[in-house]
Amino acid sequence: MKRIILSLSVIAAVAIGAVGATRAYFSDTETSTGNTFSAGKLDLVLGAGNPIPFSVANLYPGQSGTGKVTLTNATGSLNGDLDVKIANMVQSEGGPLTDPEIKAGDYDNGGDLDLSFVIAAYLDVNRNGVFDAGDYQLAYGGQKAIYPGFWGGDFHYTSVSNMLTGWNDIMTMTADQSVDLVVMWQLPTAWTYPAYNQNIIQTDTLGFDVLTSLEQVGGSGGVTE
């Protein structure tokens, strides 16, 4: 008997619920609008270089120079990790072999300037034109180190072909921050390869691209060519 009563009460409750569901209850709906989600922006801008891109002609041993280009996390709302890579190195003999090149034993092997021409690079974070506190040295093989770098504030120049690895996640650039990428070059008189006469580099050309990339902090790093 008790079970029967319980069953009836359940039925009654369900019946009441069913009736309630069909009746016109007052209701009101409000919507919170204007909740927007917008993606941030990472926009790396290369400023006017001086004199990057380099265009140096009529080089001869003993010459040297410095160039810089300003990198800006422009109108960005996000911080970004900076990557830099020197890539696409090309060489050529720069035309027919000259008489001194031939006398030095040169032949058309696609250019020899990389045997002698050397560079060094750093990131001038405070943009004061010198390698000092807070700056990052960019050395061969993708190595990077904050000042004083690997050699007590000094630089070891090396060939462009030794600088093609790329430097990943050098530093985090905050929104609207600018830094200068400084590339120094030398064509030394001290000939690295004494078996050859340095005349073999006459008229030769060497070119490269400088790739810079800003990637959202936490990204995988590395410049995508």
Added chain:
Amino acid sequence: MKRILLSLSVIAAVAIGAVGATRAYFSDTETSTGNTFTAGTLDITLGTATYTTDVTNMKPGDVKTLTLNVNNVGSLPLNYTVSTALSGAIMSVDEDLATSGLQNPNAPVVSAVRVDGVATTTEALSAVGGTDASDAGEVDITFPAGAGNGYQGLSGNLGVTFDAVQQ
């Protein structure tokens, strides 16, 4: 066993996370292209050498002048030095002196070297196309008046070398 499975599942999750980290991040890349360096040329040529007068019939006391133009055909300015060397049978007539290593006082000598009329052995040339890309070199050979009959019919060679280096 349960712990091992749990560990594996954590590793799997991390691995998936690592894969995910390489994808779909914001990035921007800018490239500075066309950075070129070109070496210049340092190259000289010599014009045809000419003597002011006949040198096939010299006699003691004669002074003969060789004129030789040097031209910079390279793109770099340069400095050069002129050096001379005499050789041949006429330079070793006195065998006693020659074997002793001494210069025969009556052998022909280079008595003067001039560039554009000025006595010097060093000079500069501007790059090809410049205002001073060519010089006229002059070398005087003096046949001493004291030379005797032993020199008759003998000949010698004059070598003139221009060594150019970048400035």
